[in-house]
Amino acid sequence: MTTAELVALNLPYLRRYARAVTGDQAGGDAYVIATLEAMLANVPATTKPSDNKIELFRIFSKIWNSLSVNHADDSTPSSPSEARLKQLTPLPRQAFLLVSLENFSEDEGARILGVDRATFRNLLDVAGRELAEDIATDVLIIEDEPLIALDFEALVESLGHRVLGVARTRDEAIKLAAERRPGLIVADIQLADGSSGLDAVNELLTMFEVPVVFITAYPERFLTGERPEPAFLIAKPFRPNHAAAVISQALFFERNARPRRRAVA
Structure with missing residues (x-):
C-alpha cells in the first residue's frame, strides 16, 4: 500500500482520538491536518497499517x-464523559x-508518547x-483466593472506591448484592465451590445493570472472538496499575454509555 492509502486507512481513528484529546472535533481536525502535513513532508518508510497508525499518532x-496552551485547557466539554476526561x-x-x-498496547503507547x-x-x-x-463507587469483589481478594480490596480502596464485601461463592455474591447494590463488580471466573x-x-445482571471486570488466569479461554465474552478482563497474576486502568475504563465507559442507552430506549 502507498503512504497515502495507509494514511487514509488510519485517518478515522486519528480523528476520533484527536476529538477525545482536544474535546472538540473542529479543534481536533486542525491538529490532524497539521499531523498530515508533517507526516507527508517526511514520508516515513512504513509499509504496514499498524506501523503507519503508530507514526500518525x-x-x-x-x-x-x-x-503549552494544551496543558492548561479551559475549553467547555460537550458531554459529561468528556468533562471527566x-x-x-x-x-x-x-x-x-x-x-x-x-x-x-503499552509498548505502542509508549512509542507514541515518546516515553x-x-x-x-x-x-x-x-x-x-x-x-x-x-x-468512586461501591465495589463487590467475587474472589475465592484470600490473598488476591485482599490485594483487590487494597487496590480499589486506593482508587477511592468502597468495598461493600467479598464473596467466595456464587450464592454469597448474590446475597451481598441483594443487600446492597454495587456500582462495580470485580469477579473471578472460577470460584472455590x-x-x-x-x-x-449473569444472574445479577438480570436484576440490575452494573459494569463488570473479570479476573482469570486463563484469558485466552474467553477472548476467542465468540460472543458473549468479557468486555473488561484482568489476567492473573495482575499488575496493580493495569488493573487500576481497567477498573477505571469499565466505570468510565459504562457511565458514558448510559445516555446512549436512554436515548435508544
Missing part, C-alpha cells in the same frame, strides 16, 4: 504536546485514551487514579 502527540492531566489522559479507546514502558505504565496508573476519584463467577454475574 506519534506525530500528532508530538505536535499537541509541544504547545478533561479533568485528567494531559499525558495521563492521552495514555488512557491510547489504550482504552484506540486499543494500542519508556515504565513511564507509560505510570501514566496509566495516574489516569486510573484520577478517573476513579471522580467516579466449583461455581462460576460468570454465572453469578
Whole structure:
C-alpha cells in the first residue's frame, strides 16, 4: 500500500482520538491536518497499517504536546464523559485514551508518547487514579483466593472506591448484592465451590445493570472472538496499575454509555 492509502486507512481513528484529546472535533481536525502535513513532508518508510497508525499518532502527540496552551485547557466539554476526561492531566489522559479507546498496547503507547514502558505504565496508573476519584463507587469483589481478594480490596480502596464485601461463592455474591447494590463488580471466573463467577454475574445482571471486570488466569479461554465474552478482563497474576486502568475504563465507559442507552430506549 502507498503512504497515502495507509494514511487514509488510519485517518478515522486519528480523528476520533484527536476529538477525545482536544474535546472538540473542529479543534481536533486542525491538529490532524497539521499531523498530515508533517507526516507527508517526511514520508516515513512504513509499509504496514499498524506501523503507519503508530507514526500518525506519534506525530500528532508530538505536535499537541509541544504547545503549552494544551496543558492548561479551559475549553467547555460537550458531554459529561468528556468533562471527566478533561479533568485528567494531559499525558495521563492521552495514555488512557491510547489504550482504552484506540486499543494500542503499552509498548505502542509508549512509542507514541515518546516515553519508556515504565513511564507509560505510570501514566496509566495516574489516569486510573484520577478517573476513579471522580467516579468512586461501591465495589463487590467475587474472589475465592484470600490473598488476591485482599490485594483487590487494597487496590480499589486506593482508587477511592468502597468495598461493600467479598464473596467466595456464587450464592454469597448474590446475597451481598441483594443487600446492597454495587456500582462495580470485580469477579473471578472460577470460584472455590466449583461455581462460576460468570454465572453469578449473569444472574445479577438480570436484576440490575452494573459494569463488570473479570479476573482469570486463563484469558485466552474467553477472548476467542465468540460472543458473549468479557468486555473488561484482568489476567492473573495482575499488575496493580493495569488493573487500576481497567477498573477505571469499565466505570468510565459504562457511565458514558448510559445516555446512549436512554436515548435508544
